[in-house]
Amino acid sequence: MPRSIFSMEIADLSAFAKSVRGEIDKLERKPSHVEMLNLLTRAAGFRNFQHFRATRKTAEALQEWNVTSEAPPAPDEARVLKTLRVFDREGCITRWPTKRSQQELCLWFLWSKIPAEPIFTEREISEFLNTLHLFGDAALLRRDLFDLGLVTRKRDGSDYRRVEKKPPPELGLLLRRLEARVAEVV
Numbered sequence: 001m002p003r004s005i006f007s008m009e010i011a012d013l014s015a016f017a018k019s020v021r022g023e024i025d026k027l028e029r030k031p032s033h034v035e036m037l038n039l040l041t042r043a044a045g046f047r048n049f050q051h052f053r054a055t056r057k058t059a060e061a062l063q064e065w066n067v068t069s070e071a072p073p074a075p076d077e078a079r080v081l082k083t084l085r086v087f088d089r090e091g092c093i094t095r096w097p098t099k100r101s102q103q104e105l106c107l108w109f110l111w112s113k114i115p116a117e118p119i120f121t122e123r124e125i126s127e128f129l130n131t132l133h134l135f136g137d138a139a140l141l142r143r144d145l146f147d148l149g150l151v152t153r154k155r156d157g158s159d160y161r162r163v164e165k166k167p168p169p170e171l172g173l174l175l176r177r178l179e180a181r182v183a184e185v186v
Contacts, residue, residue: 006056008044019043075169079105083170084177089185091178093133096140104148108171109178110141111150114162125151125160 010016023039024031031039034049041052083102088094093110097103113132120128126138133141142160145151153160 006053008041008052010044016043073169075173077173080170080173080177083174084181087178087181088134089181091182092131093135095135096133096137103144105168105170105174107141107144107148107150108167109174110145111162111165112167112171112175114151116162116164118161120160122153122157122160 020039020043023043027035037049041047041049044052046052046055079101082099083097083105086093086095086097086102086106093106097106110129110132114125114128122142125142129138129141130136142151142153146153146160150163150165151160152163
């Protein structure tokens with residue numbers, strides 16, 4: 001029988017650890033596997049492991065049926081407008097923003113321009129990135145793309161490849177605004 005894997009998100013790791021420690025301290029002996037599962041899931045706010053498992057199965061079923069309890073998040077228009085300031089009329093990044101949230105949106109922009117299939121050498125990815133920015137620091141962009149998990153590379157820094165991920169809602173709005181700006185120029 002294949003084992004089901006359930007992920008669990010913990011909002012406050014410190015409180016979770018204290019709760020687990022408190023539950024273990026109540027026991028007179030080492031907990032069994034099932035007892036440990038129950039301890040962990042109780043610390044995360046569930047009645048026991050079965051309650052946690054049933055909740056996860058329900059969430060998975062709803063996701064499978066494309067039933068969502070909430071609408072997709074709306075893009076943060078203020079973030080997009082502030083990030084647009086670092087782009088010129090042709091859609092190139094003129095300077096690297098100082099705020100991390102704007103940097104990340106610029107990195108998502110770069111990610112959207114990287115073709116999904118090919119593998120790039122360090123030189124090729126640098127040349128490609130140089131076509132999308134004007135401040136001449138492709139190394140910074142390569143490192144940040146890698147650190148954000150948007151590209152992978154070998155340990156020696158070669159073989160860059162785009163990682164397929166779901167982009168933030170702001171990326172679509174940014175791309176539409178940039179396309180409109182470029183269309184105005186032409």
